[in-house]
Amino acid sequence: MYVLDAKLGRRKFLKVAGATAAVTAAGVGTSACTSLGSREHPLAVDAAGAGAWGREAGQWIPSCCNMCGGQSGIMVHVVNGVVEKIEPNNWNPNNYSNISSDFFRGYTEEYGCAEGGAICPKGNAGIVQLYDPDRLKTPVKRTNPDKSVGADPRWQAISWDQALDEIAGRLKALREAGEAHKLIWFSEDHSFTHVQQDFCKLYGTPNYSNHSNLCDVSRKASFGTVMGDSRPLADFLQSRYILLFGWNPTSAIKWVYLPRILTRAIEKGARLVVVDPYLSDTAVKAHEWLAVRPSTDGALALAMGHVIIRDGLYDREFVSKWTTGFDEYAAYVQDKTPAWAERITSVPARTIERVAREFATTRPALADVWSGPGQHSNGVQGGRAIAALNALIGAYDRPGTMMIPDKRGNKHVPVEPDETAAVTLKQPRFDELGKYPLGHGSGVYTQAFTNLAEGRGPYQPRMGVIVFQNVMMSVPGNQTVARALAKLETLVVVDTHLSETAMMADYVLPGTTYLERYDLNSHWVTWPVLGLRQPVVKPLFGQPAEYETVAALGRRLGLKDRAGREFFTVGPVSGRPVEDLTAWYEEYLSNELKQGAPGITLEELKALPGAVWVDRKGTRYEKYAEPLTPEQLKDAVFDGDPRAEGTAVYDKPRDKKGKRIGTVIGGRPVRGFMTRSGKVEFVSKWLAEKTDANGKPVNPLPAYEPRDWQPSPEYPLYFINWKEASHTHSRTQNNAWLLEIKPDNPMVIHPATAAKYGVRDGDLVWVESPHGRVQARAKVTTRIHPEVVGVQHGFGHTALGGLARGRGTGDSPLRPTKSDPLSGQAMHKEACVRIVKA
Amino acid sequence: MATGIEATTAVIGRRELVQRLFGAGAAALATALGAGASVAALTTAPPARAAVPEGGIPITRRKFRYGMVIDTRRCVGCKACVVACKAENKTPPGVSYTVVVEEAVANRFDDKPIFMTKPCFHCENPPCVDVCPVSATFKREQDGIVVIDYDRCIGCRYCIAGCPYGARFFDFGENYPSVAAGTPWAQVPSPEYGQFRPRAPEASPVGNVRKCTFCLHLQDEEGRYDKAAGRWPACAKTCTGHAIFFGDFNDPESEVSKLVRERQPVRLKEELGTEPNVHYLL
Amino acid sequence: MNAGGLKRLFWISGTVLFVLGLFGWYDRLAHGHLNANYGSVVTWGLWVAAYIYFIGLSAGSFLISSLVYVFNMQRFERIGRLAVFTAVVTLFLALLSIWADLGHMTRAWHVIVYANFASPMAWMIWLYSAYFLLLLAELWFLLRRDLVAGRAAPGPRGAVYRWLSLGSRDLSEAAALRDRRVVRVLATIGVPVAIMFHGGVGALFGVVAARPHWHSGMFPILFLLSALVSGGALLTVIAAIFQDGWTRNRETVLALGRLVLGLLLLDVLFQISEMLVAFYGGIPGHLEGLKLVIGGPFWWVFWGWQLVLGTLVPVLLLALPTRKDPRWVSLAGLLIALGFLGVRLNIVVPGLAAEEIRGLSTAIASARMTTHYIPSVSEWLLTAGIVGLGLLLFGLGELLMPEESAPRPAAGDGHFGDVARRREMEAGHVRA
């Protein structure tokens, strides 16, 4: 009862206590409450209620979140078939750290990671997403032929059987007409993608695309060309100097461990410098904010390279052994002085000088880049210039630098199409992906939609399927997207809500939320980790999960693989027909697990703590220096002299689909970097032979060129956008809990600029570009560069739900439907506007 | 020139914070002293307490003295705590036991906010309790948590006027669509105080004032929390920055006691003499 | 317009307001506080303002009645009973207003059984419960003799009197004197009680350290003064309308006018000094509230309603020659009385409209968290209804307040003596 104070001896303590007791006794009597009057009395408790709804009631089911693509591990409390609460899954590294030593420190089977995991606001608000009354409950069919934007589709509710029959009927007709390739398919890329890819392949269309080209393929191209991995991960925690270009990890929480490892790094003494036109919520945590002009990051990075080389601050040992093209690069940055960069970026030369020196002389340091620079027309080259900075100081795959993730997880077991499919699969992709020298398997949405709208491209698609995407909100220039979608004879959208995209469809099928379905998530940490998503409640409206919808269509079409197997009927493990769609998919996943790194079944995965498989070996560093193992070398083939520097090593002959496994470096076969040369490439020679999507030759150097669209007298302001922790893209703006923490997205404008256009805080303004105009409410603050205005992405809905409609500003209409010409990255942040008071 | 700005967050000190609070129009010392005096005169007796461990905070006569230390440097302003609290306590619209205030530090050129998560402070001398005409709200003997008896509270809202920290909210009976529309979620009761009240029009806590309870419904019979078992304040459990430390100030070895001893946290409106049990690291 | 016309207006407006009020009450009872516009920041609104307003009127008119029954000021004795009656009615209205404001009206009784005497509000409640009983008692003794006399009256009127006289039959002189003694005693007890609880209402706000705008030693005194002003003002109106007071109470009305003017000026003086203190002190919290009052979105409440209509115009009316005409004087009274509702609003709302923690009102998006407050329609309706009820009660009082009285009482009793003189006046024999 009494806590004895360490310093005062017991007697002294009692005196004090006695004294105070006396004083208090006066008014308080027995109560320790300091109020004279308000007395404590027992509060009723409801034991029955606790039994029925308390933490011990029902079950806690481990799963993975999908409110965004982060896939955080979650523990879901389900009572009486209702999701009562969602909490972090402490066994899943994805909720805690991307470095295994940090995750395992203090890890216990019972509790998981030492401090416990975390989930973001959206993860907590998943309940409201599940129980949103505005969710689409039954399939609906369009009865109004007029597909213009805003036209009432005059939905007619239909049964699942009718919906699937009619859709399958149209797919069949198309296929039998030998036009399977005229089906274009778009999907999100974290959920049930494999089964959709299989469907497209077996159906016979080369036009399966997914999401990444809306997202970060420019970054993939930048790092991919320079250091051979398309998604290196920053090891913030062990770093001492963190330089972020247009990357907002504590607010655009791509993975929920990011806020922890970044703030912890700062706590441990790391310096954080954020390059961003907007004082993002990440920049708020930074020691230094460099308010740069949009799309000029490349120039900034080159000038830093200039300083680092000029002052001889680069890592000679790493550069000489592990990189190529240094000399050309050094020559190129010769004249890229800080003064030169100041004119372009508006960042003072002395600041560039200082930051460059700090960056090069603090070890470990890292430079990372994401959507900011990436979603402009010059994003890839800018990203390469930033990737080159890491090369200069050897900041790859070492503690505290840009790590190459070991991303072994479930295996997508390839399917072989039958003859019918094989024919149409030979057709070129409709989105002309081939035009993009650094294009990505996810395709090029903007090209597909402009081709469709303008009637260009190799042929005219007749059917479209869009799963789990809101292209009318997330693709630039949605006027064009609308025209494109209207051109399709049949558009099927699978969505949880009647999104803006769904409003363009002929059929909308109700999707499931992540709490109602399966998925396997190999997580974005630096060592192999795979988390399970599993249905914690039955789909609320009895609807099939998306993969079941796909399989059901596959069955109706009787799609077979080359071996003549009814692919969507035969269980891939048992080899026997499986009637129940869910059971079939469970086998499908089991197969991917068995053949993948975990080598376990779905049931075994469910049984693991937190239903997450974690490779015990953990994070490995400097993997590029690992010599190839004898068994790797056993039947390896050398693409040239096995002694000569740079000779490529393949696991089997290239004509037998040999895969590159390493390179001869320093006289011995090592893993190396997965670039053409096997080393980090300041210059990518092979790019010199390429031309970009506009037919312009590609500069093999990470050269700076101004982006296509520059401010002009009529459109003097840069317009950008960003994400914040409160919402995911365009999908959470009907979530009442999230709207309470962020109800809209005012347009941020600098006081000086606001004064110039006579705009006061809270004023309604028109934001106008040559492509369109949108209304916005001004928020005047010095948090943004004076030449720039911007908004949080995702608002401005005209559909989706009653709460979302008419809130805030959607900026898609301000831009053309275009991608960067190298990687096909949609240019979400490239726009110039003028402000007119509304 | 206004472009090419360099913003630098030095770790800001006590003084700057105090300035900020004044700038923020928080009660200024002058009145506050008067305030403290007259309120004390009218309503409060000195808190029951024993001794102050070196650099630490007073140990009370109570079994526990629960409180928080919130590290604003770790806080990224994501507001997961706000939503987690909502999910835990099933609070209605407009009732948010914790909020994140982002007030800009006075006269900075770049409006850089400091994210500050603000639950109820469970003050040692809670003015909210003193003003309640029916003793519906009181500070618990065993752990110092300031609670509200929903069955006794008449809904006069004097305690809202009395709280200097805006930690109290009146339940007007509004509902989120997922509840109003009678989805399965609508049947889920609020576990507050272990009372598991289903949401019903006009039935308490509708018409009552509500506030942060330190999630006391997660305590065991002895009044202990258990982090490993997930019996821990929901906001602290979900915090993406791991910025919310919770524990017992009566236990000199607790994480929170150590933090108070070893770093120099500040409390809001110290001048009022309310002695919040929530401390901030800046 | 003559008294009769006024009376009609009185009845009509009373009925209209009362009927309007029924909608407000329906909404309050059917939907709780859903359609009220206050929130968790500005958590008290029109109803609380109405409450302290009516409380003020009650205390004020009671204290003025005490001029007659305690301090024996002949000048006002003609309205003594009216004043007490007014005090009863307005107190009743006050209780109605605060009752409607409770989150749980059915739990009002908690304040008696669970009273926490550390809370000014608890004290308040106990004090004015006591005060209420005291008022009723005093009023009864004031009327007893006439009630007894009225028992004989034919029809319902007589019935009501028989019921009200609670079985008392004694018409003797002795009884009358005893009545007056009792009244004097009750009144004498009443004065400190009234002062206490109304000063206390001031304290109720004053002790709230969390709200600098209220947190001032001045509050209790200010409350008292304003009570007297508003009470006096209301009485001038009532005295003018009531029972042909138009002509009969001429002198009293004019006298009241003078009294009210004095009090009003004093009140203004205090108000000003209060503001000066705040401004010179330059204490942010204090200023924030005041700034809101004089420059906030509802500046007009202060400048237009409170200052011009509620103070300047009346002061002029009471100072200029118009002060000799009961009609103008009572108009002035009316304006002051109404003006004080603005005063009350400007005490309650700005005190709450300043965020305790900067950024609080924008931390979550909710109409209940804003610092802006405009009473909702149903708040206005319900309040109107309460006012209407008040008017009707006065009307009834006017009907039932005994006209006739027992035989001419002994000299020196100014009060009952009037009856005869009034008859003469009505007969036009005497020029007032």
Ligand SMILES: Nc1nc2c(c(=O)[nH]1)N[C@H]1C(S)=C(S)[C@@H](COP(=O)(O)OP(=O)(O)OC[C@H]3O[C@@H](n4cnc5c(=O)[nH]c(N)nc54)[C@H](O)[C@@H]3O)O[C@H]1N2
């Ligand atoms: N809460 C939340 N988190 C998310 C998501 C979400 O929707 N919501 N989406 C997830 C996904 S899919 C992704 S791809 C990631 C993206 O994460 P981020 O890459 O961080 O995405 P953004 O916030 O769009 O852009 C980052 C920053 O770039 C800045 N910026 C804009 N133009 C430029 C420029 O030219 N140069 C520089 N240096 N900066 C610029 C913006 O101001 C912004 O602060 O976030 C993921 N995490």
Ligand SMILES: Nc1nc2c(c(=O)[nH]1)N[C@H]1C(S)=C(S)[C@@H](COP(=O)(O)OP(=O)(O)OC[C@H]3O[C@@H](n4cnc5c(=O)[nH]c(N)nc54)[C@H](O)[C@@H]3O)O[C@H]1N2
């Ligand atoms: N202006 C601008 N545009 C951008 C960005 C930007 O920063 N600025 N960011 C870009 C980036 S990085 C990305 S990744 C893309 C993302 O863009 P999208 O991939 O289109 O993602 P959302 O916009 O969230 O749209 C998701 C849709 O799926 C629906 N949905 C949600 N959950 C489910 C589910 O479980 N099942 C099914 N079937 N449907 C579901 C939602 O209702 C919504 O209609 O946006 C890009 N667009």
Ligand code: SF4
């Ligand atoms: S970051 Fe948030 S929304 Fe995204 S997966 Fe993790 S918890 Fe869910």
Ligand code: SF4
């Ligand atoms: S913060 Fe406010 S509500 Fe909480 S205890 Fe202190 S005064 Fe009471």
Ligand code: SF4
């Ligand atoms: S609202 Fe309830 S808790 Fe608050 S003071 Fe009134 S009765 Fe007490």
Ligand code: SF4
């Ligand atoms: S402690 Fe519990 S009740 Fe208090 S704010 Fe945190 S979650 Fe909400």
Ligand code: SF4
């Ligand atoms: S959850 Fe943690 S980091 Fe996010 S706002 Fe709350 S306290 Fe800050």
Ligand SMILES: [Mo]
């Ligand atoms: Mo993305």
